[in-house]
Amino acid sequence: MGDLLQPWHILVLLFILPIFLIVAIVPYWMIFKKAGFAPALSLLMIIPGVSLVVLFVVAFSDWKVMPVPPPSWQIQPPYPPQPPLA
Secondary structure (H helix, E strand, C coil): CCCCCCHHHHHHHHHHHHHHHHHHHHHHHHHHHHHCCCHHHHHHHHCHHHHHHHHHHHHHCCCCCCCCCCCCCCCCCCCCCCCCCC
C-alpha cells in the first residue's frame, strides 16, 4: 500500500493521458491553422513553459489571414412611396 506506481496506475495513465492530450491539442491545432500558423505548434502546448511563450508569440504577431471580401451586391434602396388606394 505505499508503492508509488501500482499496476492500475499505469493502466490509468495509458488510457486517460492520451484523452487529455487530444483534448488539449485539437483546439490549439484548429486555432493555429485558422490563424495562418503551422498547426504543429499545437504540439508545443503540452510543454508548460513553452506553451506560454507560444501563446504570446501568436497573440502579438501578424496573422496571415485574408480579410473577408465585401459582398459584391449592393443594398437595394427602398421602394418609392405608393399612392394610396381609393
